[in-house]
Amino acid sequence: MTDNTTIPVLPVLIAKDFASDQEPKWCPGCGDHAVLQQIKNVLPELGIAPENIVFVSGIGCSSRLPYYLATYGVHGIHGRALPMATGLKVSRPELSVWVGTGDGDALSIGGNHFIHTLRRNPDLNVVLFNNEIYGLTKGQYSPTSKIGLRTVTSPSGVIDQPFNTAALTLGSGGSFFARAFDRDGKFLRSILKRAALHKGTSLVEIYQNCPIFNGGAFEAFSSADNKANNTVYLEQSKPLIFARGKRGIWLDGFQPIVVDLDKEGISSSDLWIHDETDINKASILAHFADDHADSEESLPRPFGVFYAKERITYEDALTAQIADAQKNGIGTFEELLRGDQSYEIKKA
Amino acid sequence: MTDTTKSTRQVNVTSKTSVSVLFAGDSGDGMQLTGTQFANTVATQGTELNTFPNFPSEIRAPAGTIAGVSGFQLQFSSKPVYTPGARFDVMVAMNSAALKANLKDLHRGGIIIAGTEGFDEKNLKLAGYPEGANPLEDGSLSNYILFPVPILQLTREALKESGLSSKEIDRCKNMFVLGLLYWLYTLPLEGTFETLRAKFQKNVHMAEANIRAVKAGYFFGDETELFANLGRFDIAPQKQHGTYRRVTGNEACAIALTAAAKKAGLKLFLGSYPITPATEILSTLAKKKKYGVKTYQAEDEIAGIVSSIGAAYGGALAATNTSGPGLALKTEALGLAVILELPLVVINVQRGGPSTGLPTKPEQSDLFMAMYGRHGEAPLPVIAASSPVDCFYCTYEAARIAVEHMTPVICLTDGYLALSSEPWKVESPDNLASITPRFHAPRQPEDPPFLPYKRDDRQVRAWAIPGTRGLEHRIGGLEKQNETGNVSHDPENHELMTQLRAQKINQIADTIPLQTIDNGPKKGDLLVLGWGSSYGAIKTAVEQAIEQGYSVAHAHLRYIHPFPKNLEEILGNYKKILIPELNNGQLIHIIRDTFLIAPEGFTKIQGVPFNEMEILIKITDIIKELQS
Ligand SMILES: Cc1ncc(C[n+]2csc(CCOP(=O)(O)OP(=O)(O)O)c2C)c(N)n1
Ligand code: SF4
Ligand SMILES: [Mg+2]
Numbered sequence: 001m002t003d004n005t006t007i008p009v010l011p012v013l014i015a016k017d018f019a020s021d022q023e024p025k026w027c028p029g030c031g032d033h034a035v036l037q038q039i040k041n042v043l044p045e046l047g048i049a050p051e052n053i054v055f056v057s058g059i060g061c062s063s064r065l066p067y068y069l070a071t072y073g074v075h076g077i078h079g080r081a082l083p084m085a086t087g088l089k090v091s092r093p094e095l096s097v098w099v100g101t102g103d104g105d106a107l108s109i110g111g112n113h114f115i116h117t118l119r120r121n122p123d124l125n126v127v128l129f130n131n132e133i134y135g136l137t138k139g140q141y142s143p144t145s146k147i148g149l150r151t152v153t154s155p156s157g158v159i160d161q162p163f164n165t166a167a168l169t170l171g172s173g174g175s176f177f178a179r180a181f182d183r184d185g186k187f188l189r190s191i192l193k194r195a196a197l198h199k200g201t202s203l204v205e206i207y208q209n210c211p212i213f214n215g216g217a218f219e220a221f222s223s224a225d226n227k228a229n230n231t232v233y234l235e236q237s238k239p240l241i242f243a244r245g246k247r248g249i250w251l252d253g254f255q256p257i258v259v260d261l262d263k264e265g266i267s268s269s270d271l272w273i274h275d276e277t278d279i280n281k282a283s284i285l286a287h288f289a290d291d292h293a294d295s296e297e298s299l300p301r302p303f304g305v306f307y308a309k310e311r312i313t314y315e316d317a318l319t320a321q322i323a324d325a326q327k328n329g330i331g332t333f334e335e336l337l338r339g340d341q342s343y344e345i346k347k348a
Numbered sequence: 349m350t351d352t353t354k355s356t357r358q359v360n361v362t363s364k365t366s367v368s369v370l371f372a373g374d375s376g377d378g379m380q381l382t383g384t385q386f387a388n389t390v391a392t393q394g395t396e397l398n399t400f401p402n403f404p405s406e407i408r409a410p411a412g413t414i415a416g417v418s419g420f421q422l423q424f425s426s427k428p429v430y431t432p433g434a435r436f437d438v439m440v441a442m443n444s445a446a447l448k449a450n451l452k453d454l455h456r457g458g459i460i461i462a463g464t465e466g467f468d469e470k471n472l473k474l475a476g477y478p479e480g481a482n483p484l485e486d487g488s489l490s491n492y493i494l495f496p497v498p499i500l501q502l503t504r505e506a507l508k509e510s511g512l513s514s515k516e517i518d519r520c521k522n523m524f525v526l527g528l529l530y531w532l533y534t535l536p537l538e539g540t541f542e543t544l545r546a547k548f549q550k551n552v553h554m555a556e557a558n559i560r561a562v563k564a565g566y567f568f569g570d571e572t573e574l575f576a577n578l579g580r581f582d583i584a585p586q587k588q589h590g591t592y593r594r595v596t597g598n599e600a601c602a603i604a605l606t607a608a609a610k611k612a613g614l615k616l617f618l619g620s621y622p623i624t625p626a627t628e629i630l631s632t633l634a635k636k637k638k639y640g641v642k643t644y645q646a647e648d649e650i651a652g653i654v655s656s657i658g659a660a661y662g663g664a665l666a667a668t669n670t671s672g673p674g675l676a677l678k679t680e681a682l683g684l685a686v687i688l689e690l691p692l693v694v695i696n697v698q699r700g701g702p703s704t705g706l707p708t709k710p711e712q713s714d715l716f717m718a719m720y721g722r723h724g725e726a727p728l729p730v731i732a733a734s735s736p737v738d739c740f741y742c743t744y745e746a747a748r749i750a751v752e753h754m755t756p757v758i759c760l761t762d763g764y765l766a767l768s769s770e771p772w773k774v775e776s777p778d779n780l781a782s783i784t785p786r787f788h789a790p791r792q793p794e795d796p797p798f799l800p801y802k803r804d805d806r807q808v809r810a811w812a813i814p815g816t817r818g819l820e821h822r823i824g825g826l827e828k829q830n831e832t833g834n835v836s837h838d839p840e841n842h843e844l845m846t847q848l849r850a851q852k853i854n855q856i857a858d859t860i861p862l863q864t865i866d867n868g869p870k871k872g873d874l875l876v877l878g879w880g881s882s883y884g885a886i887k888t889a890v891e892q893a894i895e896q897g898y899s900v901a902h903a904h905l906r907y908i909h910p911f912p913k914n915l916e917e918i919l920g921n922y923k924k925i926l927i928p929e930l931n932n933g934q935l936i937h938i939i940r941d942t943f944l945i946a947p948e949g950f951t952k953i954q955g956v957p958f959n960e961m962e963i964l965i966k967i968t969d970i971i972k973e974l975q976s
Binding site: 071318338 | 388391392394585587588589590591592593594595603606607610611615617619636637638639640642644646647648650651652654655656657658659661662663664666680681683684688774775776777814815816817818819820821822823824825826834835
């Protein structure tokens with residue numbers, strides 16, 4: 001194995017140190033550039049040497065991510081980034097393993113791996129670039145495309161119900177879900193850092209604009225005005241307030257209701273207080289996305305950490321089983337070959 | 349301790365060279381256990397041995413029916429044996445269905461020990477005998493030596509004071525049979541007693557009852573007049589002194605992977621998804637945590653292989669095991685492993701196909717898939733095991749090639765090898781070939797740039813694993829520029845890389861042993877060229893043909909891609925080449941295509957192994973034709 005005996009004092013690294021020598025090939029204006037930038041900003045903050053970081057990806061525009069980072073990287077095959085990363089993490093738990101994946105990669109061809117990875121909970125940082133389209137293959141609809149979206153393969157409009165990534169993550173037993181937006185760099189950076197520090201599979205869904213094939217998919221959350229009215233930023237132990245402090249969310253039983261803070265005489269302490277360890281609240285938040293942000297009563301789209309609750313990771317559980325099996329010593333080579341049912345044939 | 353093997357009565361003991369026995373009964377009759385225990389006892393005597401279980405595909409087939417018959421066949425001998433026997437000499441039939449299903453494979457004049465309770469009206473009907481017919485009584489078995497034994501009744505009598513419930517007592521009837529067979533073959537009982545005591549450590553009553561049943565069977569043989577004319581048999585031991593263990597092919601694969609990791613100083617990772625008949629490799633390795641083995645039961649075969657590729661990228665000895673349908677799912681990822689140039693061992697335990705086909709039956713029909721079943725130009729080494737013990741050496745060799753040549757390797761076994769067992773003289777670690785991974789050393793900033801796809805003179809790149817300072821690099825499934833590994837769509841570069849990858853595999857021929865002739869003359873009339881599990885049948889058939897004076901030789905291929913360098917020369921030394929395969933003719937295509945010769949094929953696609961008689965007849969036919 002590698003020579004890890006002489007660990008040098010880590011030089012202080014900056015974002016630029018994490019840029020590889022390859023020029024990103026994404027289209028100008030593509031949200032992927034912004035995400036890459038925030039990843040490069042976060043990496044130096046983690047204090048992990050570049051040689052101990054690995055980016056694994058599948059196939060898609062977004063899956064080009066590893067090429068642009070000066071860490072270890074593998075660009076795998078379509079849909080299979082998660083099992084590849086899991087195999088790596090399980091065999092090398094000390095590495096910091098990241099996954100870059102798209103909505104098609106993670107939720108369509110890789111859908112099976114998505115749910116199973118989340119329930120196993122290996123310590124991976126999964127960055128899901130959701131542009132609600134297949135970018136690389138030139139604009140076919142994806143499992144997150146909105147109903148009605150017209151694309152080359154849905155000329156009359158999409159008729160399949162899109163996946164709700166948050167609900168799918170939580171339903172699969174995921175231990176961390178957060179949503180961020182490519183345009184809000186500072187916030188994205190903070191979310192990526194939270195994800196990196198979470199031990200277990202952290203799933204960050206990033207609304208990522210594809211100006212070429214699905215431009216404006218997230219328009220409802222981007223312009224200053226829309227953004228205020230249609231989004232709510234989650235902060236631990238803080239009430240859910242949005243629309244520049246004018247509206248809040250009040251929880252009537254299991255029913256989230258938009259209330260006008262000026263008019264209805266409701267104070268912020270009556271509002272829903274965010275608790276990212278509460279799976280029930282996280283599940284309700286996940287379904288805010290079912291609203292289409294088209295009226296005053298519409299629920300805003302939540303951004304931030306919906307749910308974060310650590311539980312044992314797959315690799316730790318396996319390591320513990322191995323340690324237990326070895327508590328009376330590691331099996332020797334001779335023992336392995338002899339087995340426990342060997343017998344002697346004596347000289348005749 | 350009483351010496352139970354000593355007869356109280358004078359019964360004639362005849363020495364025999366070899367015997368093949370089938371234990372057959374309903375799935376619930378415990379025949380696998382009986383057969384396994386019998387085999388263990390035989391093995392510890394130092395007798396040559398080969399076993400094969402034959403159980404129904406359904407987990408709970410209706411009791412008493414043909415579909416529910418479970419069998420365990422073994423051949424033991426004073427001479428080396430390579431198969432469980434084309435036909436058996438002795439059959440234990442616990443019920444009518446067991447007899448009906450297996451009678452065709454019993455030698456004329458063979459012995460039948462029939463449990464009479466399994467031949468009541470109900471059982472006869474379930475087995476599909478016509479109304480009123482009972483083979484034990486109607487003389488239809490007059491070509492055989494029939495011993496009807498009220499096994500159940502005798503067991504009940506022996507255990508009536510055991511304190512066990514009647515259900516528990518009935519379940520001991522297989523131990524009665526075991527004891528009877530021990531008597532018949534003058535085998536010792538003590539080893540079985542020890543096993544039973546260990547097995548029922550927490551239930552002394554149960555242990556003692558089982559032991560009593562074994563003894564009852566033994567003494568029944570001794571006391572009854574039934575066997576007076578037949579007498580007892582003795583098969584002289586043959587093995588040289590030393591330490592042995594009995595392994596099935598699947599166990600051997602699992603041990604080999606663990607051993608290869610130990611030898612190479614690597615951690616073993618197996619990503620896998622259960623599938624018959626490959627699953628025991630996963631389950632055996634799951635129990636090897638003491639050796640630091642990590643197994644990962646993935647959500648499907650794709651995740652199985654891809655997780656292994658991830659582990660290989662991280663510097664583990666990575667493997668995945670499967671059977672046909674699973675190998676089909678892995679093909680895209682195999683292409684990735686080829687282009688990444690990472691070591692990976694793929695064990696494919698072949699079964700009857702296509703699709704779900706004959707999931708519990710052996711076939712050699714995945715050779716084409718192993719050789720060509722990938723998109724793009726993606727050659728990789730293919731090797732095949734020829735016996736349960738050879739599964740160890742082949743898997744170990746697959747790991748050696750994978751690690752030393754940085755390539756995925758497919759190791760083919762099949763459902764027959766997977767479940768068959770034979771004694772294996774325990775290897776010493778020192779005797780195993782060295783396996784040397786070539787990890788790239790850490791790099792200092794002032795060192796020349798790291799080139800992930802720079803090759804040595806065998807065209808092999810270095811293994812550059814995460815955690816190594818200064819080697820941070822990005823690789824992937826996209827075509828890469830020679831040496832730098834950067835993405836490249838350059839036309840000439842793609843052609844060059846395709847050739848280099850192929851050349852790397854071809855150059856493996858420089859490091860593998862030359863093909864040998866297993867048996868027979870170096871030049872002659874006929875060469876039987878086999879591969880995989882048909883080794884035993886071909887070996888036995890060729891031996892007999894040689895004894896009969898025919899000019900015939902046997903060569904068995906382990907390395908199918910690349911072929912050993914001298915294969916062409918060998919093939920040129922015979923007037924005719926015969927290639928027996930359990931498929932519709934696959935190796936024959938490859939041989940024809942590679943050497944532009946016209947061998948003769950001999951195929952069997954019945955979900956059962958070759959039997960030596962079929963091959964012997966084919967050999968003699970061909971030679972007679974050559975001579976006429
Ligand atoms: C097995 C396989 N099937 C299909 C493709 C073609 N393909 C490549 S990327 C892609 C969709 C990518 O969409 P997404 O994951 O959303 O990534 P994006 O390009 O939008 O970032 C498809 C269908 C492929 N490369 N491999
Ligand atoms: S096609 Fe869309 S997702 Fe792909 S690089 Fe261009 S803008 Fe980005
Ligand atoms: Mg997409």
